[in-house]
Amino acid sequence: MGKAEEITAHIPRLRRYARALTGNRDAADDLVQDTLERAWSRFHLWRHGSDLRAWLFTIMHNLFINHTRTRNRESDFALEEEAFAVPVSPAHDALVELKQLDAALRQLPSEQREVVLLVGLEQMSYESVARVLGIPLGTVMSRLFRGRERLRNLLHGKASVSQLKVVK
Amino acid sequence: MTDPQKGPVAEADLHAYVDGFLPEARRAEVEHHLAANPHEAERVRAYLKLNETLHALFDPVLDEPRPRRTRVLQRGRHRTAEHYAAVIAGLIVGGVIGWVARDLDTKMPSQDEDFVKQAAMAHAVYTPEVRHPVEVSANEEQHLVNWLSKRLGSDLKVPHLSQLGYDLVGGRLLPGKQGPVAQFMYQDSKGQRLTLYVRTSGETTEETSFRYDRQGKVGVFFWIDGPLGYALTGELNKPDLLRVAKAIYQQLNP
Incomplete structure (x- = not known):
């Protein structure tokens, strides 16, 4: 496989993650584009045989952090209808559910959102998530616990989640 | 009841259970634990549902045709990427409809x-x-x-x-x-x-x-x-x- 094919194979998943992360089609496309350009120009730095997906997601994570740092805090929470347009509406409740989850994701701190998405959507192992985000495994777990619990509460109509139950 | 021999079921076990990362034996223990702890079982169900809804929400993106801006890798590629993207996009729209509408399943004459x-x-x-x-x-x-x-x-x-x-x-x-x-x-x-x-x-x-x-x-x-x-x-x-x-x-x- 050539370098283009190897990277190209990951584009759909990078796009899915970027969309979920940003909640905005244009921002997601920009993020993917920047990630691809950086990966393309630094492909020689990738160790052949190592996990290309993890490498690409690491690049995307770093860019995302830079983007959000320089961007207005507000826009991080901006919700764009178009971003989660679903083609038809045969099942009203299912659609409402999708929209609610998308809205709830935007209310999650981005560091929790990243973990919830890398695990829940990307099916990445906790260890891989730790490597991609450059944080200890314990931090991955605590962000996952908080992120999921917060989403659950948001979706069940409890606005703020101060009473996170820690089950040991 | 938790068997102390096997170690108590911790929060991390519940999440690993949700994410399918547990070995068979531990999975059975967690299920045993959940059977005795309805509140945690409810939470686990909500987390499972969460993952499922995430997929329903964002998997369609996997098969959207690529925007024109993602051009950097198209040099030297023939019709494959765009061609398949288009084919799949069409089919997946159907698939997503199927997924969203799966509860409304209509009876087909021949399953x-x-x-x-x-x-x-x-x-x-x-x-x-x-x-x-x-x-x-x-x-x-x-x-x-x-x-x-x-x-x-x-x-x-x-x-x-x-x-x-x-x-x-x-x-x-x-x-x-x-x-x-x-x-x-x-x-x-x-x-x-x-x-x-x-x-x-x-x-x-x-x-x-x-x-x-x-x-x-x-x-x-x-x-x-x-x-x-x-x-x-x-x-x-x-x-x-x-x-x-x-x-x-x-x-x-x-």
Whole structure:
């Protein structure tokens, strides 16, 4: 496989993650584009045989952090209808559910959102998530616990989640 | 009740359970624990549902045609990426509708016919894929099995067909008429691909013999075995395909 094919194979998943992360089609496309350009120009730095997906997601994570740092805090929470347009509406409740989850994701701190998405959507192992985000495994777990619990509460109509139950 | 010998079930276990990362034995312990702790069981159900909804919400993005701006990698590529993207986008819109509407399932006259068609369709869509033939590749086989088992709500096994010259490429989750469906893909040294499509068949528990159908270029052997229905699809002649189907059946019923 050539370098283009190897990277190209990951584009759909990078796009899915970027969309979920940003909640905005244009921002997601920009993020993917920047990630691809950086990966393309630094492909020689990738160790052949190592996990290309993890490498690409690491690049995307770093860019995302830079983007959000320089961007207005507000826009991080901006919700764009178009971003989660679903083609038809045969099942009203299912659609409402999708929209609610998308809205709830935007209310999650981005560091929790990243973990919830890398695990829940990307099916990445906790260890891989730790490597991609450059944080200890314990931090991955605590962000996952908080992120999921917060989403659950948001979706069940409890606005703020101060009473996170820690089950040991 | 938690058996102290086995170690208490911690928060991390619940999440690993949700994500399909637990080994079989531990999974059983967590299930035991959940049976005795309805509040935690409810939370675990909510987390499982969360993952499912995330997929329903964002998986359509996987198959959207690429925006014009993502051009950097298109040099030197022929029609493949755009071509397949378009084909898949069309099919997946249907799939998403199926997924979203799966609770509204309309009764089809022949479930078997549907099943075979869907299997053949999924085969036709994903076997030519160079970019992402599978969602989870064979080098994460354990994770693949756990994940798909969890999604289908049934313990899946992946048959190994190396003796017949087919290596596992990996698998993916697809929307089916009656809920999620698993597709495993195999490939021989010449790049010839076979797919095994697995669905849960609800309460049906009877076994059926192998049945055969031809859909265009591809042949399909399908059968029901306990709670699962299988369809093996490939561009092979009937005897060769039957040989593979038998090998699969024997591995699943040792």
